[in-house]
Amino acid sequence: MSLLPGLSLSAPSTATPQPDAATHAPPRTEELSPRSELRFEVAFTKTYRVRLVRGTAELFGSELAPGTTYTFSGIKGAIFTWHGCTLELQGEVESEYVGSETEAMVEWLNVHGMLETARDDATMGRDGNGGPRVLVVGPDDSGKTSLLKCLTAWSLKMARTPTIVNTDPREGLLSIPGSLSAVTMGSMLDVEDGWGSSPVSGPTGVPVKTPLVYHFPFASPEDSPRMFKPLITRAALAVTSRLEEDDEAKQSGIIVDTPGSINQPKGGYDLLMHIISEFSINVVLTLGSERLYNDLLRKFGNPQSADDVVHVFRIAKSGGAVARDEGLMRQARQQQIKNYFFGDSRTSLNPHGQWWDFGDLTIYRAVDPTASHAQSHLMPGMDYDDSPSGQGSASILEKVLPSQEMVNAILSVKFCSGNSSADNVCDSCVMGFVYVAEVDEGRKKVRFLAPHPSRWGDRALVWGNWPEGVGDLVA
Numbered sequence: 001m002s003l004l005p006g007l008s009l010s011a012p013s014t015a016t017p018q019p020d021a022a023t024h025a026p027p028r029t030e031e032l033s034p035r036s037e038l039r040f041e042v043a044f045t046k047t048y049r050v051r052l053v054r055g056t057a058e059l060f061g062s063e064l065a066p067g068t069t070y071t072f073s074g075i076k077g078a079i080f081t082w083h084g085c086t087l088e089l090q091g092e093v094e095s096e097y098v099g100s101e102t103e104a105m106v107e108w109l110n111v112h113g114m115l116e117t118a119r120d121d122a123t124m125g126r127d128g129n130g131g132p133r134v135l136v137v138g139p140d141d142s143g144k145t146s147l148l149k150c151l152t153a154w155s156l157k158m159a160r161t162p163t164i165v166n167t168d169p170r171e172g173l174l175s176i177p178g179s180l181s182a183v184t185m186g187s188m189l190d191v192e193d194g195w196g197s198s199p200v201s202g203p204t205g206v207p208v209k210t211p212l213v214y215h216f217p218f219a220s221p222e223d224s225p226r227m228f229k230p231l232i233t234r235a236a237l238a239v240t241s242r243l244e245e246d247d248e249a250k251q252s253g254i255i256v257d258t259p260g261s262i263n264q265p266k267g268g269y270d271l272l273m274h275i276i277s278e279f280s281i282n283v284v285l286t287l288g289s290e291r292l293y294n295d296l297l298r299k300f301g302n303p304q305s306a307d308d309v310v311h312v313f314r315i316a317k318s319g320g321a322v323a324r325d326e327g328l329m330r331q332a333r334q335q336q337i338k339n340y341f342f343g344d345s346r347t348s349l350n351p352h353g354q355w356w357d358f359g360d361l362t363i364y365r366a367v368d369p370t371a372s373h374a375q376s377h378l379m380p381g382m383d384y385d386d387s388p389s390g391q392g393s394a395s396i397l398e399k400v401l402p403s404q405e406m407v408n409a410i411l412s413v414k415f416c417s418g419n420s421s422a423d424n425v426c427d428s429c430v431m432g433f434v435y436v437a438e439v440d441e442g443r444k445k446v447r448f449l450a451p452h453p454s455r456w457g458d459r460a461l462v463w464g465n466w467p468e469g470v471g472d473l474v475a
């Protein structure tokens, strides 16, 4: 167990998978015929090792290197082969079987081919608007992220640098849950890790990707559309201006992942339409819902001009995509947060303890529109209406003093100063996240756990209810 500098406490051990008897059992061999896949589920407490012995294989589009042992934990996934392969497997799994109904992969590869044609058009100057701007929609667990990973990995193989946008606060892309993030992919994805590593949480030994992160501290965009919409507008603006400075990235286009909750007909797909208009989406890929496909097809049936054309496609759902229960999703979120501060099985990070005086902190709390908030947390002399506009974010964020309630919470450190208006704080992107280890109301001090030793200076901090309580990270 490693000691945390400044905290003199041990890193939590629950994050580390325990060796099990099956790990020590001799490896077994599995032959996969062309276009079949090995589907497996591994618990968070177990490890599963896979080595490619012969042929070629990929996990959600990322190719396995021959002879390399990959270790998986807390994952449901599939190793697919186009031409057949032999795998060496070791460890204990919840389930493991070979699936041969993989027609969806062929269809997904065709979608990749279609996107490549659009990228070629952009490269040749036939489309001045740049590469395809793709939105992936469908119900929960329909395989949206898996499709997105395949399309990304295949485009990286073609030396493209697509920009990936995650609008699902339940899953952090290169960040923790509660984030909306965007990143231009400059290096291959990581077979074990999925999206790879970001420098947000500290140094790593592998090439990192630098995401642009916004804090959205609610489980679903529908919990606070007033906060979600401006953040999407901000993110789209930032991505668009970034692409204007980078021809390769502009030609490679954008792929946006969405949460299943906003793909429901209720509300007329208002949030979905907002994403489509802000990111100038021109290709929508629908998975797993005929109704959604037909509704969107109708919505975009009569474009007013060539710039308004949105192509809507119905894409086959992977036969292996499985529903994840809330318990598993919660475990995945906790693991992501622990990895953010302490690293994973390959990279060990040393988070730092920092004491801050109450007076040097400006903390905002995201107001849950469904709950009536205790006024007692408001700073003396303040009311909700503190934004310059007299409305806007004043009821979305409220200034609060540190309190015991904050212990074990995750706070975002914004790029803006503590003196910024509530609107600015809301829209500002995130430098990183910190964990509240202790609030000493007598000494008026807060002890934070931060990935970096350096202090963040005069920055606004935002506290939300999501992701839900992470428990005691330093016990």
Ligand SMILES: Nc1ncnc2c1ncn2[C@@H]1O[C@H](COP(=O)(O)OP(=O)(O)OP(=O)(O)O)[C@@H](O)[C@H]1O
Binding pocket: 037, 039, 040, 075, 076, 077, 078, 138, 139, 140, 141, 142, 143, 144, 145, 146, 147, 168, 171, 258, 259, 260, 318, 319, 320, 321, 322, 323, 324
């Ligand atoms: N072919 C497959 N074999 C085995 N597992 C798979 C396969 N495809 C997807 N999965 C798993 O199924 C689960 C759901 O897939 P995915 O995350 O892609 O769905 P989603 O639509 O993005 O879900 P959500 O909207 O909840 O984020 C994931 O755990 C994923 O790893």
